[in-house]
Amino acid sequence: MSVDVLTFGLNYVSAPVAVRERVTFPMDVLRPALEGLRSAFGKSVSEAAILSTCNRTEIYCAAEPHVAERLPEWMADFNRLKSSELVPHLYRYQQNGAVRHAFRVASGLDSMVLGEPQILGQMKDAVKAAEEAGALGTLLHQLFQRTFSVAKEVRSQTAIGAQSVSMAAAAVRLAERVFGNLGDSKVLFIGAGEMIELCATHFAAASPKSMCVANRSLDRAETLANRFSAQTMKLSDLPDHIDQYDVIVSCTASSLPILGLGMVERAIRTRKHRPMVMVDLAVPRDIEPEVSRLSDVYLYSVDDLGRVVQQGTDARKAAVVQAEAIIDTQVQNFMHWLYNREIVPTLVDVQRNADQLRQLELDRARRMLARGDSPEEVMEWLAHSLTQKYLHGPMAELNRSEGPQREQLLDMLPRLLPDSHRRR
CATH class of the missing domain: 3.30.460.30 (Glutamyl-tRNA reductase, N-terminal domain)
Known part of the structure; x- marks a missing residue:
């Protein structure tokens, strides 16, 4: 096979x-x-x-x-x-x-x-x-x-x-395009995995006004939040609190969107249409793509960040x-x-057949010695017999071949058969 x-x-x-x-x-x-x-x-x-x-x-x-x-x-x-x-x-x-x-x-x-x-x-x-x-x-x-x-x-x-220009660094760059200095901005992270940890590290370096981590498991959220003196929130509390945040970065393993169009619309009204940057790093997406229709929301997907990243790869x-x-x-x-690896079974078969042939000829030589034949004649016979059997296959194949196949065999034979000069 x-x-x-x-x-x-x-x-x-x-x-x-x-x-x-x-x-x-x-x-x-x-x-x-x-x-x-x-x-x-x-x-x-x-x-x-x-x-x-x-x-x-x-x-x-x-x-x-x-x-x-x-x-x-x-x-x-x-x-x-x-x-x-x-x-x-x-x-x-x-x-x-x-x-x-x-x-x-x-x-x-x-x-x-x-x-x-x-x-x-x-x-x-x-x-x-x-x-x-x-x-x-x-x-x-x-x-x-x-x-x-x-x-x-x-x-x-x-x-x-x-x-390296990372996705996390690109997220900060996009937020700064909207708000400039992030010193007065509140940042919300949804999720507590490796990507959110990287984003939190980059945003913390920009010294925002505050940061918060929302996650299904509060223990994981608190572990991450403690590193950056951030607050924590349950995912179930998001609808009542997202209006408080200027930047939202989300990356969870949810199979369905966490933030829908209606939820974000209500948040924008509560914010009196102050702009909001939303970065969705999840696949499948955490934020419904329809949110991008809202004029006061700057929604960026993982592909949008990729384009920012490409600018820094030169x-x-x-x-x-x-x-x-x-x-x-x-x-x-x-x-x-x-x-x-693929030819190993073939090589094993060749070696096994050679060993069997060697053993057969060696047994015959021992029987010849046992009946009193001259050791020198037995050694001469053994060498001749092994040589003939060793050459029989290649020589027979060469005699049966013709045209290009014969030329190919003639080219291969010197490489397949031992060179007595190299062994001296």
Whole structure:
């Protein structure tokens, strides 16, 4: 059975946030998704892992080549979409293309924020989830271990991560475009995950008037709030309090919007139409996109922030060439390992047959010695017999061949047969 490395998915380049938010695999869904994937394809998919972030959803698998044609339909069905809604936004890589893609993703070369480090941790989480689901085998395990090693090499040997312009920094920049100095602004963070922590760090550096963390779990909210002398709030209290905040940054794992058009409209009326900046870093979105219709609300999605981020990447682009060179070398190394792995069963068979032949001829030589034949004659016979049997296959194949096939065999034989001059 031929097994390929396949990568299949969509990202911030191939699909807008309106599509990406409909194709997500939260951590609690990864295990059943992996089980469903392997169940749907049977032995055709031997290994699989799913990477799902706000900027990309990708499936990595060790599978028979034909699986690549059916994966779009499976992904659409799992996310309750029509294939026609999904297919135009998908990309697919096989073999060395898939390996190169994995290396580039982990190294931050395929990120909205060039060189950003978060994706490496997200990929490690995806691998851990696949391991726990029993969906990872030798091939993908080796691929991801090399992926992490390449990412480390790229970050240590190049300046790809220097002067990083993060999504969190872009959020502060957008808020400052509206309010200028944030010293009189009140900031509300919805969620308490890694992205909100990064945003809180950047906003704290801008010295706003106050900050508050709203989260489903107050314990997590308080842990984060204590770091920045911020207040806390339950998510259920949001409708009564969002009018108090000038900047709202949201990033949760909710499958449905947390802030709707009606709630924000009431808040704007209460604020007497003072402007409000809302930054939605979640996929699926936490804030209904219709909120952008309100004239006093400046709503920014993760794609909007990406455009701000891209403006600050020029300083790091020079490092991309160096990083790509590292990746090219490591892709070749991995593919060499993969191809060698594929021929191992053949090599084992060749070695086993050679050992059996050697043993048969050795047993005959011992019987000849036992009946009193001259040791020198037995050694001469053994050497001749082994040589003839060793050469029989190649010589017979050469005699049967003709034309281009014979030329190819003649070219290969000197490399396959031992050179007595090199052994001296």
